[in-house]
């Protein structure tokens with residue numbers, strides 16, 4: 001789906017423990033930057049994968065990082081920053097950081113714990129997290145239909 005990646009610049013927004021960024025650098029020979037805002041997740045990624053050639057791990061918020069990023073050929077978010085960050089903050093930065101003709105590929109969980117699918121309005125939806133030994137926590141995710149992203153005048157969106 002991402003096409004040939006050898007020698008291409010790839011950015012993962014919200015790389016967590018770094019497993020996908022590491023895979024693309026190691027097995028597909030891409031120049032990959034993994035950006036992660038959580039100190040604990042970033043530390044896990046560094047401990048596991050920092051020696052992989054072609055992989056750079058950055059602890060930063062995706063919105064901040066995109067302000068100063070050199071252009072990328074491919075930007076990905078695997079249940080990552082695109083899911084958890086207001087689109088009117090993140091999408092303009094992605095638009096600037098993606099070279100012309102570049103590819104944005106993102107995955108989000110389609111349905112939340114209530115069975116609700118993607119929102120047709122630009123609103124976040126709740127997701128229940130059950131963490132062992134703790135009370136359930138609620139996080140809010142931006143899971144939108146493509147049409148919802150296009151009609152919001154604050155968002156910049158193009159599809160490929």
Ligand SMILES: C[S@@+](CC[C@H](N)C(=O)[O-])C[C@H]1O[C@@H](n2cnc3c(N)ncnc32)[C@H](O)[C@@H]1O
Pocket residue numbers: 013014015016017018019020035036037038041060061062063077078079080081082084085
């Ligand atoms: C569900 S995890 C997925 C991690 C990884 N992509 C994977 O699939 O293993 C989502 C990650 O995105 C990170 N994240 C969310 N919003 C972010 C943002 N605005 N900037 C950087 N990281 C972010 C979270 O800290 C978390 O580690």
